[in-house]
Amino acid sequence: MTKFRGWEAVREAVRQRIGVAAYEAWFRSLEGALEGDTLVLRCPDRFSRDWVRERYGPVIQEITPQLRRIEYRIDPEAGRAAPVSRPAEESTRRQPTPEARPAASFDSFVVGPGNALAVEAARAVARGQAGRCSPLVLAGYSGAGKTHLCQAIRHELRERVLYRSSEEFTTEVTGALRSGQMGPLRQRYRRSLNVLILEDVQFLSGKRATQVELFHTLDHLLAHGKTVVLSAECPPQKIAGLDAKLASRMSSGLVACIAPPGLETRRTILREKAAAGGLRLPEECLETLAARPVQSVRDLLAGLNQVVARAALLRQPVTPELMAEALAAVDVKEQPRSLEEIVALASRSYSVSLEELRGRSRRRRVVRPRQIAMYLCRLYTDASLKEIGQLFRRDPTTVLHAIESVEKRVVEQPQLRYQLETLGCRISPSAPDRSGGGSTRGTRPT
Secondary structure, rough: OOOOHHHHHHHHHHHHHOOOHHHHHHOOOEEEEOOOOEEEEEOOOOHHHHHHHHHHHHHHHHHHOOOOOEEEEEEEOOOOOOOOOOHHHHHHHHHOOOOOOOOOOOOOOOOOOHHHHHHHHHHHHHHOOHHHHHHHEEEEEOOOOOHHHHHHHHHHHHHOOOEEEEEHHHHHHHHHHOOOOOOOOHHHHHHHHHHHHHEOOOOOOOHHHHHHHHHHHHHHHOOOEEEEEEEEEEHHHHHOOOOOOHHHHHHOOEEEOOOOOOHHHHHHHHHHHHOOOOOOOHHHHHHHHOOOOOOOOOHHHHHHHHHHHHHHHHHHOOOHHHHHOOOOOOOOOOOOOHHHHHHHHHHHHHHHOHHHHHHOOOOOOHHHHHHHHHHHHHHOOOOOHHHHHHHHOOOOOHHHHHHHHHHHHHOOOOHHHHHHHHHHHHHHHOOOOOOOOOOOOOOOOO
């Protein structure tokens, strides 16, 4: 890889287009390099990569029309060179915030009952003592800390570690198959490393060629005593569209599931993150933040960042009043939707009458919307299968079959997921995305 001499000029052009504030937040830590006619941008984490690609990708493409394409890669070491000096006046004005954090490490990861096994296993891998933990699968909801642990392992080991997302691995395999360059790719993934870290393996669902290549890669690495670390939103055996042999191979070591943090763990996370940013958080405010009904650690810290940012910009201390104002923008109170309202929404969206949805028709144009309506009723209400069945004039077993059918298709059909996300936003605008293919059943009554 050769250094792209025009990258500084590109960054300056981007700064002129998007403004200083956005540039400092997202482009200061980016590094650009040229691989053939491809511009490779190294981003410090997955969130930065996704944000830059989605929000500023078109801007970069307009500025670099001579390049064939732009590739975004995750590299925790990106942007960790010598810090950029700032005028003394700006330094004295700058307020510390929890967002100004060092690279992911084990020391900065808060351990609780729900993640203790995953942390100990990750530490063992980082010490070179993986043993029967390899392959290690870190399984948990989005925002649980899987990426943090993967990056901490990489940071500790440093040498001969290959860190990739499953999306990047798929891109490399697809490109190598098309160009007939599988040899160099296998050399890179099988013989030139001691540890392979592959994130988000649920992305491989339905990608047959990539799954075959990964299966043989894992076989080779494990047979030669190498270490493999994988992350996923759920255990491999529960990933729809994943080959059974590959799922079995992934699960042959240790599957460490990460559970949502309890109240005490949430308190500890908030205290440590606030302290790391030089902020003293009043106990009353800390309790309120910790008790918020959030879905992940990421959502928990988003609330803290809202409060800290508001206090810093207004130059005010953190008080219960300021916190309430800051959280009002993200904690929108909503009245729960009724079953009838959700069914009516599905009826309008798919141009199928209410009577058809509740009737006995087996036509495809009616059956699919009916199943989706049942799925949404289960996802966005506390209704039991029996209650949903009564509305649709079906028994609970039929409702359960409909829900399972949608759960399977949403993983296999990206377009369906987009439809469900759109409908979900209309049902509950402030609710987190829950249409990612996980089970809607949980421990709720049937």
